[in-house]
Amino acid sequence: MSIGQNRGWFWLVCALVVTGIAQAQTATETVLYTFGNFPHGTIPYGTLIRDSAGNLYGTTNQGCSANAGGVFEVEASGSFKVLYCFQGGADGSGPYAGVVMGSAGNLYGTTHQGGASGKGVVYKLNTSGQETVLYSFTGGADGSGPYAGVIPDSNGPVRHHLQWRDGECGRGVQAQSVRTGDGFVQLHGRRRWRESIRGRDVRFRGQSIWDHLLGR
């Protein structure tokens, strides 16, 4: 055996020793049982909303499957449904605020924690129970950890600039252009406005622009 080979063995042994020290853990752990929390959520801080059928919607701050709170419904019949359990990660965690509902039935709200920066999110929950994060607070100038929810501006997403009824603009409308995730909303003139998303012109009829924009 040459010196070089000896040196190789020497380093290999050193590496094994170091590995042996670093890997102090010698046994395996198995979780036999995971205790549950409030299965339907708990600590419903948020204000309820009520739809025209008399169903109530709200949020819980803790509990639900991941102890990160959730969104629930108390039906007019009195029966209870968990619509979504926050998982405590990028999807948000620990909502303090309730939800608002768009005309398509989607729910919108905020969480106090979770999201990309852990500073809370604005989320959407569609009627299938699928959650989408619309905005993750960064903790910078945009704020962090919202306790309050969101409101759909009944005039559309740009406050004070649009009043509409059955797809027609009311008085005082100003021409505005609002960039959405998918394209532009074009507001035309004082009496009419149209949306152009991905090259399509869409007229709104009795539908919240908020929901139309976010509830695609």
Place this chain on the structure above:
Amino acid sequence: MYNDGVVYKLNPSGGETVLHTFSSGAVTPYAGVILDSAGNLYGTANDVIYEVSAAGQYSVLHQFGPSPSNPQSGLARDAAGNLYGTTRTGGAANAGIVYKLSPAGAFQKLYAFPGGQASVGADYINAGLVLDPAGNLYGTTTYAGVGGMVYEVDAGGAEKTLYKFPAAPGGSRPFGAPVRDRAGNLYGTANFGGATDQGVLYRLDTTGHETALFNNSPGEFVSRDSAGNLYVTGGGATPGLGAIYKVAPNGQSTVLYNFTGGADGDGSDGVTVDSAGNLYGTGGGGTSPAGLVFKLAANGQFNILYTFTGGADGSDPNAGLSLDSGGNAYGTTYGGGTAGLGVVYEVTAAGLYKVLYTFTGEAGGGGQPIAAPVLDSAGNLYGTAGGGTANQGIVYKLSPAGHETVLYTFMGWADGGGPAAGVIRDTAGNLYGTTEGGGLGAGPTNVGGGYGVVYKVDPSGQETILYAFTNAADGGKPESGVVLDRAGNLYGTCPGGGSAGAGVVYEVTP
């Protein structure tokens, strides 16, 4: 400059605009805002109802007085412009009210919450109200009725509970180490969960199925006799006083003794059963605030074996007892003793009290033990204590002559730190236990960090880390020890971690 929050707007593309900034030292908003058809915003802050007009002008519509106050909920507004909300305080029970504020500024109490966990109300009514066209208001309370409630208050001020959030049907946040039967079922207590969220005595079978056997505020640990009966302490007939229960394998529970709050004390964290069916335990209260040791004989006779004075004899015997085959009981006190750092004591079968060892804190010998010692056949005692040269706790051995040997000193590094439970001993003399801190990420610059470990200390004092917790799905920060099966597997619980954040039962396979 530090400010007290903002009113903001988020448009569909995710852009945020600040509409109003609450300046430092002024009011603080907790809840959101509502919008009227004219574009005015309404909200609450401590202690006002405010408006931000469409033109951006901020004004106070109502100033709350000393009671009711804390209007931490948002508002509901009817077609006539009345605003509705809740407060956290005020009302006859000081449990908050539902109020109405007219456009003219007239403030009116519609409903006062009665308070109390079991009823609608209690504290923490943060949520606002929603109106239906008939003028009924709907809201939530955050804690009352176990996990909170959804309620309705009609226009006349009458309240109706629509839904109560239930607690976990089984346990949540387990307490002590489980006990194990020959079939492999594990039994233990949990701090929360159950019918009233006051905790349960659970059975976990070998398929991972949990059964809540007992629901009445069980104490920290459980003891099991050879017939499979379980002995546990819990809430007694008198609020604030405990009781001792026998729970049959089918879950049928029987009160064996109700603590009176007199010389017998006010309760116990658990009892230990001997082969004759006698129960032994430690408790608080009694004629001395330092605690006591009691025996509940199989025939139902309750005897106080010893009442601590809090002097050299020790104080706060929190840890329960270990029994030897001769009917002698061994325990520790957290405080008292000549150095105030606790003692190891024995109460003989004849009822004689003896201090076996007094912790002095000198020479790294530790102090303030929080677990009962275990015995070997030669009469040596083994346990854990706080302190030590690194102040991260120790594992000690005490000879029958009362001589202490420090078997291992925790550094609070990867080796673990802060044992919150005692040890168990296998037939080869190895000791097994857990620490609450140390382990992953801990080291000389992060002493006591990490989420705790399961360790083994062999008779020579050599420590091996069997498992280091991550505080994720595997659990973390164990506060109780482990039990051992014949194959050498260890079982324990963590009060936290797990996918629901409510703790786990784990097995460590060497």
